[in-house]
Amino acid sequence: MTTPSDAVFGFVPVPVGVIRGRRPVVTASVEPVARGVEVRYPTRLNAMALDPSKIVGTEDRGGNGEAPGSGYTAGELFFVCDLFRTVRVEVLDTTDKVTVTSDCARPVLARHAAEITRSLLGVRHGLRVHTEGVDLPPHVGLGSSSATLAAVCAAVNELYGRPVDARQLVRFLVDNHGEEIDGESGLLMPVQCIGGSAAAGMMRGAVQVVAGQAMPLLSAELPADYNVVLAMPPDPTAWDAAQSLQEESRHFADFRSTGERYAPEIAYRLLHQAWPALLDGQVREFGHLIFDYRFRMGSIQNCSFSHPRLLEYADAVEPVFLDGSADVLGLSSVGPLFFALTRDEFAVAEGFRKAGLDTFTARPWSEGHTLVRSW
Structure with a gap:
């Protein structure tokens, strides 16, 4: 109790x-x-x-x-x-x-x-x-x-x-x-x-x-022709809030380190590059910021507690963004669900499936x- x-x-x-x-x-x-x-x-x-x-x-x-x-x-x-x-x-x-x-x-x-x-x-x-x-x-x-x-x-x-x-x-x-x-x-x-x-x-x-x-x-x-493709491992971890928090707490020092190192860059790029580009209808600048944060600044490593194979899946899905199929690729919250914004949902879904993830689609909502x- x-x-x-x-x-x-x-x-x-x-x-x-x-x-x-x-x-x-x-x-x-x-x-x-x-x-x-x-x-x-x-x-x-x-x-x-x-x-x-x-x-x-x-x-x-x-x-x-x-x-x-x-x-x-x-x-x-x-x-x-x-x-x-x-x-x-x-x-x-x-x-x-x-x-x-x-x-x-x-x-x-x-x-x-x-x-x-x-x-x-x-x-x-x-x-x-x-x-x-x-x-x-x-x-x-x-x-x-x-x-x-x-x-x-x-x-x-x-x-x-x-x-x-x-x-x-x-x-x-x-x-x-x-x-x-x-x-x-x-x-x-x-x-x-x-x-x-x-x-x-x-x-x-x-x-x-x-x-x-x-x-x-x-x-x-968002521009009207974008779709959302979501992908998650076929075996997500089942736990309650206390168990999830216990695992996440082991990474709090890593969250602090990432923020202390990158928060000024994130704020600058968001306000001076990504957001102005978005208002001009250009989404990929957002994609570069989010990709760098998740895949290059340590965020996915910090969130690796959410699934035992998260880092493996992250390596496998990188090409979805790098080859231009998706304009945005990210992990949602601490995962293990990945998502992409794209004009070519079929190419992105195929990339996610090749990585071993289950996929489904949605639409942006305003x-x-x-x-x-x-x-």
């Missing part, structure tokens, strides 16, 4: 439904604008941290699992694609509790998100929550935990007429991020969260930058989360 005293590298398990960090101000009383809503929430592909030295444990945050001032200052560059989570939230008259459906995906996260958003809004209506996600395991690099929390939070906010600003919700979600602990329904592990999964659906833009303190800063669209229906 996990207890709040079971810390991993300074991260202390926290109770489900308890708000941590700062609360956005809700100045007026709110009421539901519908009996129920259905929301679709997109997925982020975390291309790179702007300063990986800031991806550290809570010894830099007071050691109590809370996130003062919206937590981590690493910043993040990410892409958004149309792998959606669907959330339905409806008001219940028969109870004042939050319940989840029997077939709800990630039920502990769904309940946590609904509880903290309901508390933030100052309402006590009973709510029933249902979530459906992408049919992929957690901890492959798609930010599924953060996206589930953000999607439920967005749906509850929609149910009450959007009383909280999107940027404030991003920072609120970063402060209150957590992931499931196997066999534990009452506690979450408050692992690092930079804000990309929340911003992917709260803000518009297929390419986004979240600055330190989880502040959405830049956004843009619309943020969408209200599918209300009733």
